[in-house]
Every structure is written in structure tokens, then in C-alpha cells.
Amino acid sequence: MGPFIALALNGFREARRNRVTLLVAIFALAMLMSTTLVLEITVGTFDRVITDVGLGAMSLMLVLLAIFLSSGLISREIERRTIFLMVSKPLSRGAFLVGRLAGNMLTVTVLQLLMAALFFAMMSFYESPISPAHLAAVGMLWFELWVLSAVGFLMSSFSSQMVSAFVTVSVYFAGHLSSDIYKLASKSESGAIQALGKAVYYVLPDLSRFNYRPHATYYAPVTSSELLSAAAYGMAFTGVLVALAVVLFNRRDFR
Amino acid sequence: MDSPSPIEIRNLSKTYRLGFLMNRQVRALQSLDLSLMPGQVYGLLGPNGAGKSTTIKILLNLVQPSEGEARLFGLPPSDREARRRVGYVPENPAPYEYLTGREFVTLSGRLNGLSGKELDDRVSEVLGMVQMTRAANLQIRRYSKGMVQRVALAQALVSKPALLILDEPTSGLDPVGRRQIRDLILEERHRGTTVLFCTHIIPDVEALCDRVAVLVGGRRVREGSVAELVSAQTTHVEMTVEGLPLEHIQAMGITLEMARPLENRVLLHVRESDAQPLLKHVLEQGGRVTQLHPARFSLEELFLRALEEAKQGPVGGEIS
Numbered sequence: 228m229g230p231f232i233a234l235a236l237n238g239f240r241e242a243r244r245n246r247v248t249l250l251v252a253i254f255a256l257a258m259l260m261s262t263t264l265v266l267e268i269t270v271g272t273f274d275r276v277i278t279d280v281g282l283g284a285m286s287l288m289l290v291l292l293a294i295f296l297s298s299g300l301i302s303r304e305i306e307r308r309t310i311f312l313m314v315s316k317p318l319s320r321g322a323f324l325v326g327r328l329a330g331n332m333l334t335v336t337v338l339q340l341l342m343a344a345l346f347f348a349m350m351s352f353y354e355s356p357i358s359p360a361h362l363a364a365v366g367m368l369w370f371e372l373w374v375l376s377a378v379g380f381l382m383s384s385f386s387s388q389m390v391s392a393f394v395t396v397s398v399y400f401a402g403h404l405s406s407d408i409y410k411l412a413s414k415s416e417s418g419a420i421q422a423l424g425k426a427v428y429y430v431l432p433d434l435s436r437f438n439y440r441p442h443a444t445y446y447a448p449v450t451s452s453e454l455l456s457a458a459a460y461g462m463a464f465t466g467v468l469v470a471l472a473v474v475l476f477n478r479r480d481f482r
Numbered sequence: 483m484d485s486p487s488p489i490e491i492r493n494l495s496k497t498y499r500l501g502f503l504m505n506r507q508v509r510a511l512q513s514l515d516l517s518l519m520p521g522q523v524y525g526l527l528g529p530n531g532a533g534k535s536t537t538i539k540i541l542l543n544l545v546q547p548s549e550g551e552a553r554l555f556g557l558p559p560s561d562r563e564a565r566r567r568v569g570y571v572p573e574n575p576a577p578y579e580y581l582t583g584r585e586f587v588t589l590s591g592r593l594n595g596l597s598g599k600e601l602d603d604r605v606s607e608v609l610g611m612v613q614m615t616r617a618a619n620l621q622i623r624r625y626s627k628g629m630v631q632r633v634a635l636a637q638a639l640v641s642k643p644a645l646l647i648l649d650e651p652t653s654g655l656d657p658v659g660r661r662q663i664r665d666l667i668l669e670e671r672h673r674g675t676t677v678l679f680c681t682h683i684i685p686d687v688e689a690l691c692d693r694v695a696v697l698v699g700g701r702r703v704r705e706g707s708v709a710e711l712v713s714a715q716t717t718h719v720e721m722t723v724e725g726l727p728l729e730h731i732q733a734m735g736i737t738l739e740m741a742r743p744l745e746n747r748v749l750l751h752v753r754e755s756d757a758q759p760l761l762k763h764v765l766e767q768g769g770r771v772t773q774l775h776p777a778r779f780s781l782e783e784l785f786l787r788a789l790e791e792a793k794q795g796p797v798g799g800e801i802s
Contacts (some may be wrong), residue, residue: 233592237578244580244621308576312637315542316593317566481544482498482536 230318238330239337239461242296247334250288251467257284258349270329274355275444281346282364282440289339290399293372296331297379298391301476308482321473328380328469335372339365352435360442363449371437377468378432384446385479401427402434421423432464488558488645488676489541491516493550496700512700513550517756518678518693522642523671526680527785528697528730534680535573538649538698540571541678554645562652566594569638571688573649579623583614583633586622590637590670612666613699628659629634635666646670648679652686664689682789686781693783696788711784721750726769734763748773766786 242248261280265273278283301324304310313323347461350357382391401408404427412424436457442449496511510664511533519523526534539545540552543559557564577586584605591601609618612632622630631651638646649665652660667677667690681687687694688708694770696704702709718739723731724747731748732738752760754776764771 230593230595233589235597237581237589240585241578241580308572308574309578311544311572312570312575312577312590312634313593314544315565315568315572316590317562317595318593319562473695480498480546482538 231322234326235329237334238327242334243456246313250292251338254288255340255345256285276343277355278444282443286368289335289372293335293376294379297376298383298395299388300327300380301383302388303449312321320477324394324473324476331376339369358446359449360439363454364439364443367437367457369457371434373465374432374461377465382473384476401419402432405431405433406435435444436460487517488520488555489518490553494547494552495549497548504784510700514702516695518676520676521674523677523690523693525691525694526697527687527694529682532697533700534651534697535788538647538680559800567644568647569643570647571612571634571638571651575634578623582619582621587637587640590639594641595703603642612636620790623630628655646677650681651679652683688781694783698789705784708781718751721771722773723748723764724770724772726767736760
């Protein structure tokens with residue numbers, strides 16, 4: 228097992244020991260309670276509601292988890308002084324950073340797989356049809372989590388956990404609005420506002436590209452080219468942020 | 483060809499830029515030169531803020547120097563192959579608390595490139611060496627400070643390093659813990675490991691070090707073996723004479739720094755250069771010298787004097 232895998236598995240072990248996996252139990256409970264309630268109050272819209280609640284809860288929990296884990300990833304190491312024992316080892320700082328991020332993403336991925344399995348099991352149990360849009364919604368959420376984790380991770384490489392978490396939450400909300408901001412700004416007659424809208428669109432990740440929850444709710448069709456393009460966008464955005472984090476981290480003194 | 487020195491430091495300086503705008507500068511290290519021979523135990527002695535930890539952090543690529551260069555086995559600290567031969571215990575080490583001692587040492591071994599049975603065997607061996615076998619499967623968050631220190635030492639030893647760098651390895655430990663760490667350092671020296679450690683605990687330096695550098699305000703103000711440093715600082719020679727009255731001795735024309743008549747003898751302090759002539763005169767005149775020994779500074783006195791001297795001259799610290 229190489230140093231990179233050792234770091235990634237250690238990140239997963241950290242999350243497990245810190246009882247992050249309890250989130251899956253909370254998700255299961257939320258699903259169980261909501262379906263029981265939904266069965267009582269809905270007539271004819273059960274499929275839509277179970278999809279909305281399931282995907283919404285999954286998205287909310289995993290987004291919060293990704294922000295929490297990534298925003299403290301490096302700053303916690305520095306505050307607790309664990310960084311001294313790690314960065315002095317014979318591995319590059321870049322390998323250390325990416326190994327830690329991989330550990331985070333392994334945790335998020337395992338939890339998402341467990342939640343998705345629960346969600347689809349619940350849908351099958353209630354004989355609610357599963358469409359390609361459902362799979363797309365779950366799959367694209369994974370890419371959104373990569374982008375958000377990379378934002379938190381970049382911030383964490385040079386600021387405190389509090390600042391990193393605040394910025395990442397802000398990016399989450401702004402990122403879901405960035406395409407709207409772009410469209411609104413492009414309708415303005417002012418060249419400055421148009422340029423500002425464009426700048427916001429290119430600097431912030433366009434997280435609405437990963438949101439296939441409405442497609443799942445309304446059983447709308449999805450195309451593979453659309454999905455591939457969104458996935459490529461997500462990985463490219465993540466790559467740029469991680470590269471930036473590595474550059475900043477390489478220049479840093481650990482006093 | 484000679485093998486390169488485990489540590490070679492030339493004209494090393496570090497100035498930290500602090501503050502939100504990075505406009506405050508603090509000089510931590512100034513033109514430091516240092517060279518370690520293989521197998522040596524070398525102590526960096528100095529008060530807080532002397533630049534000891536900064537020197538160590540530059541050697542481990544944790545801090546970049548502002549000027550000068552540091553080399554490990556002839557390679558820059560940024561070279562992973564250089565760091566592969568180094569074991570490091572930082573001041574107040576903080577291993578991952580969610581891991582057990584065994585898991586943490588195993589992780590360290592993996593990051594050093596060990597694997598499989600070799601890794602498992604070596605982990606058990608070093609845990610035994612630091613007497614942590616029984617507590618190895620407890621989470622580190624349950625450890626006492628001494629146990630954390632010993633696990634930190636185990637992770638430093640797991641890759642059989644040729645160079646051990648220890649930052650205040652005994653600080654905050656009880657006498658038993660200090661003794662154990664000191665014994666481990668001595669064992670490593672017997673194995674031929676080069677050891678650099680920094681401390682402000684003088685008895686540790688006296689007990690362990692072949693050579694010492696005293697740092698004050700980021701500068702090296704003394705350097706040498708413990709014996710050299712203290713013998714170079716003989717303050718006077720103390721002599722006890724019997725069979726001659728004080729007046730006779732005073733008439734010999736040798737400057738006496740202190741002369742005290744006691745019951746049937748005289749206690750004298752003279753400069754080192756005057757000791758031989760005085761001895762000769764006393765013996766020639768029928769006196770007997772019953773005690774003669776040079777009075778030397780202890781390392782502690784030497785250290786305090788170096789501190790005082792450094793206060794008179796330019797020192798490190800905030801420069802703008």
C-alpha cells in the first residue's frame with residue numbers, strides 16, 4: 228500500500244471513528260418517517276414526494292458533510308499540530324494534500340452509496356418507478372460534492388475552518404444561482420453589469436449543472452451528452468481548485 | 483569518497499513576515515553555520531525564541547529559509563530521499579488522536595515506504611523499544627503526555643533513520659519519562675544514529691551530547707563539545723596550602739584573587755596562569771599543597787553568561 232492510499236484510507240478511518248457514519252442512520256430514519264407521513268397525506272403524488280424527500284435529504288446531508296469535512300481538512304491539521312508529523316515525512320506536500328482530499332471523498336462516496344442504496348430500496352419497496360433521471364440525480368450529486376469539497380479544501384489550505392466553512396456555504400448558494408446571475412446580467416444594458424455577471428459565472432462553479440433532482444421528480448428525460456459535459460465540468464473545476472491549493476500549500480511555512 | 487555530513491548548514495537565516503499585510507518582520511535565525519558528523523549526538527541549547535525550532539523546521543522542509551542553505555546527507559530538505567533517512571519528533575508531538583498507538587506508528591511506516599511483514603515486525607519492535615507494547619492498541623486520545631512522547635519517538639524510529647531530529651524531547655515529562663527518553667537516545671547513539679536535539683534542559687545536554695551549540699536570539703554564540711566549552715571557561719584555580727602562614731604566601735609576589743586563613747591551612751584562589759608559579763614557590767618553601775583544582779563554569783553558568791553577553795550585542799526578534 229503506497230503512502231497516497233495509506234493517507235486516503237486513514238482519512239476514511241478518521242471519519243468513521245468520529246462517527247460520521249451516523250448520518251446514514253439519520254438519513255434512514257428521515258426516509259422512514261417521511262414515507263410514513265407521506266402515505267397518510269398524499270393522494271396520487273407519492274412517487275414525486277418520496278423522490279423529493281429522499282434526494283433532498285441525501286443532498287442536504289452530504290453537502291453539509293462535504294463542507295464540514297473539507298473546510299477543516301488542513302486547518303484542523305495545523306491547529307492541532309498534527310501537520311508537523313505528516314509534512315516532514317518523505318512525501319510531497321501535493322501528495323499529502325491530495326491523499327487527504329481522497330480520504331474525504333472516500334468517506335463522502337461510501338456514505339452516498341449507502342444512502343442511495345437505502346433510497347432505491349425504499350422506492351422499490353413502495354413500487355415507485357426508478358427512472359434514469361433518478362440515477363442521474365444521485366450521480367451528479369457526487370460531482371457537486373467533489374466541487375464543493377475542493378472549494379472547502381482550497382480555503383482550508385490557507386484559512387481557518389470557520390472562514391473556510393463560511394466561504395464554502397456561500398459558494399454553494401451563489402453557485403446554484405450563478406447561471407441565473409449570468410442570464411440576468413446579460414439582459415442589462417450596462418456593459419459593466421454584463422461583465423460582472425460574466426465574471427461571477429466564470430469564477431463561481433455553476434452548481435445548477437449538477438442538479439437533476441427536478442428531472443427525477445417529474446420523470447423528465449436526461450441525455451448522456453448533458454451528463455458527460457456536467458461531469459467533465461465538475462472534474463475540471465475540481466482539478467483547478469486542487470492545483471491552486473497545492474501551489475498555496477507548497478509555499479506555506481509551518482511555524 | 484567521504485559520505486556527506488548528516489546535517490550541513492551554511493549561513494542560514496530566517497525572517498518571518500507576520501500580520502495581515504505581512505509587513506511585520508521577525509528575525510528568527512541569523513547566519514547560522516552548523517555541521518554534524520555521523521554518529522554524533524548534537525545539542526542545540528538556547529532559551530525560548532532562540533531559533534532552535536526554526537532551524538529544525540528548515541531541516542525538515544516545514545519552513546523555507548530566507549537566506550543560506552541547509553542540507554541533509556548532501557541533499558536539500560525538500561528532497562524526499564533526504565527526509566526518508568530522518569526520524570523526527572516535534573515539540574509537544576500531536577499524533578492523530580483517533581488512531582491507536584500501533585495504527586499511528588504503522589501509518590508512519592507506510593508513509594516512509596515500509597509495507598507488509600517488514601512493516602508489522604518493525605512496528606512491534608519499536609513499540610517494544612519505547613515500552614508501549616501493552617498500550618499499543620489504545621486510542622492515543624487516552625494516552626498520558628509521556629505515552630504520547632514515546633509513541634512519537636516510535637514513529638520516528640520505525641524507518642530505522644540514520645538521523646534523528648528531536649525538538650524538546652523531554653520537556654514536560656516526569657523524571658521517569660525523561661530518563662526513558664534519554665536512555666533511548668543513548669541506545670540510538672550506540673547503534674550509530676546521528677541525533678540532533680534541541681532543548682533548554684541543561685542536564686540533558688550534559689548527559690547526552692557530544693557537541694553543543696548555544697543559540698541566542700537566532701545567533702550561534704558558542705559551539706564545541708561540553709568538555710571544551712566548560713574547560714575553556716576556567717574561572718580560577720583553588721588551592722589549599724598547609725605548613726605556611728598567609729604572610730609568607732603573600733610575600734611571594736603572586737596576585738591572590740582570594741586568600742582565607744583557616745584553622746591550620748590557607749585557602750587560595752589564583753588565576754590559572756599563576757597556579758604553576760605559586761605551586762612551585764609553596765613547595766620550595768616547605769609548604770604542602772593538600773588540594774588543587776580548577777574551578778570551572780558549569781554548562782548552566784556558561785549558558786547564562788552567553789545569554790548575558792548576547793543581550794549586550796545585536797540579537798534577533800522584531801526588526802520592523
